Amino acid sequence: MEEKLTLFKNRKRFGIEKNIDIIFKNTALVLSSFVAIILLGIILVVFFQSFESFSRYGLKFLVTSEWNPVKDEYGAFTAIYGTLVTSFLSLLITIPLGVGTAIFITEDFVPKVVREIIGSFVELLAAIPSVVLGLWAIFVMEPFFRAFFVFLHNFFGWIPLFSTEPTGRNSLLAILILVVMLLPIVTAIARDSLNQVPKKLRNAAYGIGASRWKTIFSVILPAALSGIMAGVLLALGRAMGETMAVTMIIGNSNAFSWSLLSPGYTISSMLANQFGEADGSQVSSLFYAAFVLMILSLVVNIFAQWLVKKFSLKY
């Protein structure tokens, strides 16, 4: 008996197997920390590259709109304004459309098969590369909307937003193509959070005599609100960073204008346009603009994650 027990105690794994196990674990650990290294690397590299411009212009960079490589004067106000305006206005259009579509998909107005087809259709829209959307915007959307823009200018020209003569590419087209890009994101996330609302809440509301839309507005939407909000914020981050489609259709002009019917600029389209050919302190200024863009999208993203954690459903 005694002998057997010691035999049992001495049974160990082969040393080599144990070592492989440890090596495997540590390799996985190192690989997972790559994410943090890359993220910190991006922030540090972009920050240090923008240092020259940052120390020269400071925060004045954010509020002046002169961008003149010849005179070596840089200010990114037009691009920052364009980024914020295009993303917020496109979101303003997308939210009702996306949430409305999500409600349509989650309610039982039409048979389930039809709803599922519509749902996956909208999701497929998210898979289309933005450069293809840009191509489509240039050759199909712009001619299609031209008459409408002229109408807007003629009848609402007294509003500063529509005060310029529409000539081809402009900010409003960028907003519209952003709507097409954001719609799948908002719809998908809104649908998921509406689906997560427990059935008994709906049944309880119906039970006390609420109509369908009373139930949706007072019970289901409030319960799904945090998820929808997070989706909206993710979409906002996406809109601010979106590059190709916007670059191709916004017209790329650094002249500041309040009008949506004039060509504009966003930070990402400025980067896409100028980075390849820039040199000297222009590069540093472009890095500064990239840093601003990164901070904007980081803040939005982190806020979205916080929101999900803080207000996730507790049923």
Next chain:
Amino acid sequence: MNSLYYQKRLSRNIGDKFFTSLSVICALIAILPLIFLVTYILYKGGSQITPELFTLEPNPPGDDLDAGGINPALIGTLIITTIASIIAIPVGVGGGIYLAEYSKGGAFSRFIRFGVNVLAGVPSIIAGVFIYALIVSTKILFGSMYSGLAGGMALSILMLPTVIKTTDEGLKLVPNELRYASLGVGASMYTTILKVTLPSAFRSIATGVVLGIARAAGETAPLIFTALFSYYYITGFGDLFYEMGSLAVLIYNFALEPYDAQNKLAWAASFILVLTILSVNIFSRILAAFTEKTKRV
């Protein structure tokens, strides 16, 4: 007695009708652009497809009517996404294994999961800017500046969060009983992961990874100043260190050309890109639905 019947004129019923039609309109507006877009691309791009398209170099933009083909861009896209996959898949799967199998929900793993979500939200052009500063402008890759290799690295940054997330989530769906059984018969941790958990999560991980690759293939912003563009055939291994064309950048460059021939080439490239990406998406959707039905555990 009357109150038991549905009354059309009741304000609540009118309101319900109104909002229902509103949501139907929303859904219609949401689908219409997709239908227009896809049919237009398939129609317009499909009519440009010729055998020469796949074999010829694009001609430099100019007045000549013949635009040539997109062979270098097609091969370039394949090469650049392959490079991105070679970097992102091992790193992502390894990282996902750590998060799902080893981490115990401590501060480190929470930080990494947070980082994955943040990295997924970093604008794609920032990845290009980062690789430009790190690799292109420093000429660190044997003195070459713009190169297919740098483009692949920029794309891999965008793929990485997707790969980690799908691995992490795929492994978490594997029932713990399988792990206990494997560890119980004396298998070590790495044998358990490599022989038991990874194979049983393989299909969901593979689906996610393939979708990630398809998405990366259409990304343009990280490539326009890392891989740049090239009009010439890719002939050998050495071309990795030079400018390399890709379908996405070809569409961007040629869409902005004033010549009709180049625009047509952009439509043809869009056709190939969209058809590939949509079929990968639809196929993986069907596969996922199929797996759900036949799932045993």
